[in-house]
Structure formats: structure tokens, C-alpha cells
Amino acid sequence: MTLSEADRERLADLVELQPTKNSVLQDRWGMDSGSEVHQYLESTLRDYYYRDENSLIRATAEAAELVGEGGEGDEAPAVHMSDAERQVFAVIAGPGERAESVVSVLHAVRDEFDAPDLEAADVRRALQTLKRKGIVEVEHRTVPTYRLAVAREDVNLEDPSGDGEHAAASEA
Secondary structure, eight states: OOOOHHHHHHHHHHHHHOSBOHHHHHHHHTOSOHHHHHHHHHHHSGGGEEEOTTOOEEEOHHHHHHTTTTOTTSOOOEEOOOHHHHHHHHHSOOTTSOOBOHHHHHHHHHHHHTOTTOOHHHHHHHHHHHHHTTSEEEEESSSEEEEESSOGGGOEEEOTTOSSOEEEGGGO
């Protein structure tokens, strides 16, 4: 997706302000309503943002890379992950490895984290969320298979306690 210079500037705002709300972007971009912000995000920046479980707007890793955040010497933006997403992230195949099915990832999570109650639907949901965040990529074979789109150490995990501290993926 090719973005105009104005769209790139707005994407940079999103990266800078994340996590954010429609109203904050509305003020920054001089739009008339949160609905107008939502329409713009969906029509122009759809591939570069997602909403977390609190409905806050966050930029994908690809968005941060596109606007020059998280490059050499810079710390990547913190990525918020639920417990299931963290578990999937910890066990899924790396960027150079063979992509895995949902069931394969499910078994790996159950083995690694002693999570017998975790279901395939939970893993599928976590994989789709990580895909939207630009962390996981899908390879379509007989069934969709997944692997990391970026190296684990290149992902800066947001501390789940919410105290503002960040944990490197290698520490997770």
C-alpha cells in the first residue's frame, strides 16, 4: 500500500501517540468527529493499526518501521500482548523456520506452559491478533500456517503489569 506524504505524517502521529483514542487523533488531525477518524483509519491506514482489548489504537510493527521508528539504535515501540498472545509468541516458529499450523502451535503452548484449558480457537485468535500487529505472518498451504515475521529479539513487549516498564522479548 502506497501512502501519500500527508498519510505518512498521520501514520507517524499514530506511532508517536499510541496507545491512543479517536478523539486524540481527531484533535491532532483537525477532523470533525471520531467517526471521521475511524473512516480514515479504515480506508487509508487499515494495514498499519489495530485496536487492543481496551479499544485503544496502536500502530503495527510495520507502521513503526515505515515511519522510521524502531530503527538502528532506537528501541522498538512496545507491543501489548495478552497472556495467550505471549505464550504463542514464545513458542511459534521463527522467521527462517517452517510455518506451523494452529494445532501445532496449540500443542507447543500446552507443552511449554502447562495450559490444558487452552483451545485451538484461543490460539487462532492470538495468531490473528499477532498477524494484525505485524509480528506473525501466514503461509497458505493445505491449512494456514504461521511463523514469526520478525525476530523475537526485535519485539519490545509491553510489561503486562501496566506500570510503563517494557520487557525485551528475550526476557519473556
